[in-house]
Amino acid sequence: GAVVSQHPSRVICKSGTSVKIECRSLDFQATTMFWYRQFPKKSLMLMATSNEGSKATYEQGVEKDKFLINHASLTLSTLTVTSAHPEDSSFYICSARDHPGQSSGNTIYFGEGSWLTVV
Amino acid sequence: GEDVEQSLFLSVREGDSSVINCTYTDSSSTYLYWYKQEPGAGLQLLTYIFSNMDMKQDQRLTVLLNKKDKHLSLRIADTQTGDSAIYFCAFTSGTYKYIFGTGTRLKVLA
Numbered sequence: 330g331a332v333v334s335q336h337p338s339r340v341i342c343k344s345g346t347s348v349k350i351e352c353r354s355l356d357f358q359a360t361t362m363f364w365y366r367q368f369p370k371k372s373l374m375l376m377a378t379s380n381e382g383s384k385a386t387y388e389q390g391v392e393k394d395k396f397l398i399n400h401a402s403l404t405l406s407t408l409t410v411t412s413a414h415p416e417d418s419s420f421y422i423c424s425a426r427d428h429p430g431q432s433s434g435n436t437i438y439f440g441e442g443s444w445l446t447v448v
Numbered sequence: 449g450e451d452v453e454q455s456l457f458l459s460v461r462e463g464d465s466s467v468i469n470c471t472y473t474d475s476s477s478t479y480l481y482w483y484k485q486e487p488g489a490g491l492q493l494l495t496y497i498f499s500n501m502d503m504k505q506d507q508r509l510t511v512l513l514n515k516k517d518k519h520l521s522l523r524i525a526d527t528q529t530g531d532s533a534i535y536f537c538a539f540t541s542g543t544y545k546y547i548f549g550t551g552t553r554l555k556v557l558a
Contacts, residue, residue: 335490363546372452372536372548373491422490424546437546439483441490 332356333425335440342413342447349409350443352423358403359425363437364396367420376421379406413447420444452549454537459555466524468552470537473518477539480513482522485534485551494522494535524554532556 332355342348352362360381365373377398379385385398395417397409406425410417422442451473460466468482478499483491497504497511497520504511510523520537537549 372550373546375545378545420488424491439491439493442488444488 333359333423333438333440335421335423335443337443338441339444340446342445344414344447345412347409347411348413348445349407350421350423350445352406352408352425352440354404354425354427354438357425357427359406359427360403361426362400362406363424363426364398364406364408365422365424367422367442373422376408410445413445415447418445418447452537452539452547454535454549454552456550457553457555459557460527461557462527462529464527466522466527466531466554466556468522468524468535468537468554470520470522470549471518472520472537472539472547472549474539474541474547475515475518476541479540480511480520481538481540481546482509482511483536483538483548485536487533491536527554527556529556529558 334353334355336351362379364376366376367373375388376391377385377387379398379400381400381403387393400406420442423440424437426437453471481496482494484494485491495506495509497513508525512521532555534551534553536551538546540546
């Protein structure tokens with residue numbers, strides 16, 4: 330089946346630095362990718378919708394300048410947490426939608442998630 | 449906005465059936481999903497149901513949908529210790545924007 334891979338799976342960074350998380354669709358082209366954040370013992374909250382070749386659409390309350398999203402190709406979207414603070418520590422999950430017309434049929438696939446710890 | 453509620457915890461004995469419930473407010477939901485999340489891992493799609501269906505069975509899993517009451521449930525037959533995880537219901541109305549429930553932490557006792 331279709332696979333979405335995230336990297337790194339775990340990252341620790343110092344407060345004030347930036348960290349990049351990658352989301353790749355391994356065997357299909359993803360026109361749209363989604364970034365979620367999961368707080369401890371909470372549900373997933375959609376942060377932004379990323380469309381290949383255009384600017385991401387952010388959900389209300391999500392800081393665009395802090396969470397930079399780039400979707401430069403049909404198989405890669407990146408989330409960069411800029412000037413990270415301890416409160417940014419969380420589990421970030423991406424998902425990808427395949428390109429219309431491909432055999433996987435417009436299904437959403439989730440990555441394995443990335444743990445970010447800001448110290 | 450949409451509201452999706454789940455019980456936070458469920459504890460069952462191995463071999464018993466588990467029933468995880470989900471209630472929602474958005475009547476325009478067209479696709480309804482159940483996802484499983486094991487500790488520190490991403491989401492695994494377990495099953496899904498279209499809004500024009502009442503029931504779907506897939507091996508040990510049975511999904512029931514009551515559109516009138518806006519209630520979705522997932523029944524796991526013969527629950528095993530490997531079923532211990534967090535279970536999320538999720539909805540979309542066709543825009544691929546998923547709305548997730550609060551998650552139910554299932555603990556299976558040996």
